[in-house]
Amino acid sequence: MRIGIVCPYSWDVPGGVQFHIRDLAEHLIRLGHEVSVLAPADDETPLPPYVVSAGRAVPVPYNGSVARLNFGFLSAARVRRWLHDGAFDVIHIHEPTAPSLGLLTCWAAQGPIVATFHTSNPRSRAMIAAYPILQPALEKISARIAVSEYARRTLVEHLGGDAVVIPNGVDVDFFAKAEANPAWQGRTIGFIGRIDEPRKGLPVLMNALPKILAVYPETRLLVAGRGDEKEAVESLPKEMRERVEFLGMVSDEDKARLLRSVDLYVAPNTGGESFGIILVEALSAGAAVLASDLDAFAQVLDQGAAGELFTNEDADALAGAAVRLLGDAERRAELRERGSAHVRRFDWSTVGADILAVYETVTDGAASVATDERTGLRGRLWRRGESGGPTSGSSDALFSGG
Incomplete structure (x- = not known):
């Protein structure tokens, strides 16, 4: 095709x-x-x-x-x-x-x-x-x-x-088979998104970080994405800024390795999301996910069964949930297991087949319409041939390009 x-x-x-x-x-x-x-x-x-x-x-x-x-x-x-x-x-x-x-x-x-x-x-x-x-x-x-x-x-x-x-698709195995980077492990939180776009929610996460560090001071926040790094950490006390590491734009391979490495992936987006492809990628990599309770995010996370949700734009709620999950390895393992099973429905083997089925439906429909129009014109030409107009042979020539 x-x-x-x-x-x-x-x-x-x-x-x-x-x-x-x-x-x-x-x-x-x-x-x-x-x-x-x-x-x-x-x-x-x-x-x-x-x-x-x-x-x-x-x-x-x-x-x-x-x-x-x-x-x-x-x-x-x-x-x-x-x-x-x-x-x-x-x-x-x-x-x-x-x-x-x-x-x-x-x-x-x-x-x-x-x-x-x-x-x-x-x-x-x-x-x-x-x-x-x-x-x-x-x-x-x-x-x-x-x-x-x-x-x-x-x-x-x-x-x-x-x-x-039909949801967005992901190559689930690409993320699932990624190798963790030891440099990104050890009580780490991950965030991927445009730093300078407020609706991606990094300011909400930055506002929550002091409360997370008060309980787990060794925690590191790893941030991948384009934007102004200095402006992003302005809300943090100076002594906490060293707990944030900016990775800049990362390749697909490093994105998969990052998601495979972190203890917790946080998606604090505040609105304007119709799906949440980063959540699917994080689930594919086996990350425990914590996300704002946007409708689209809740759908991707199976209403909280495949990842936890916190109240949108509530930094205190984010901090409380993150502290609880960082201290509960068993719960994180449960989320990883549920997420890895749930995410298979977003693999390209399923999504691609659904999209191809739509293509085939519309092309088959167009072919049927063309056949109907052709048959209808044949009939009209045949009837005209019987009354002295063009013959059926001339109509065949018309459709065969002769």
Whole structure:
């Protein structure tokens, strides 16, 4: 199958949607499909062979964050060229409502279109206001996927229609087989996310850290992600700042090793999350997880069975839960065991098969429609032939290209 996938966000600034698209593309390629991904990217960005650059993106406030998007006449021309060159059996657009490549592709594409909705924002006035503009493009979509029940709810409330829920995928074995790094072991807490994005919740964790250190002063917090390190620790007393180690941006291999090494992984995100891929990665690596009680996080963690939850934005609740878990090795082992079993449902072997089933449904449907139209035209031409018009033979020539 020839599959075209559209990424709305810049390839050179990694995020959950980009990682999902990358992993989906590579999974499909391993299965023997031909895949091309269209994404915004700076000229100097090294790209995998299956990614086509649509040009540089610009930062735009979107869904409580700053997204790097690509939109305009030049982008539209590149979309049309990519569609023409690809001759895809199915086109898979991610975030078609974002002012980026997905919306441009919806307008330009013909044939079966699958769309995945990642955003969870039940109070989006912008999406409601934009609906009249979006509607003609969205009507061309053959099938809709939401990455969680909360992304589905946003879609239903703002745009109408419905979607099948298929979660983001993870290569579970990649994380499960990672080797721990001894330098990252020994009563450690892990955090991975953009340091300078408040909704990722690092300030909440920093506010909780003094109470954790008061009970377990040897604890270290390991922070991986881009952002201003000095600003991140400003809220901490100077004597505690040495207990925080910033690792910067880490490779996928080091991310897996970090998650495999820590005693406790903490996800203090405060909102705007429709899924929580980092939780799935942490569970895959066998980490004991403590997360804010966002609806999407609770769903990923099986309502607290596969990882513990604390009250969102409550630093005291975070500190209390972390102190209890750091002092209870048996409970952490129980969470690791439950999490490792629960996370298998997010493996690409399952998620990829579900997405392929959607592709096959829409391509089969398109083929049926084409057959029906062809049969209907044959019948009309046959009837005209009986009355002195074109014969059945000439209709065969029409459909065979003769």
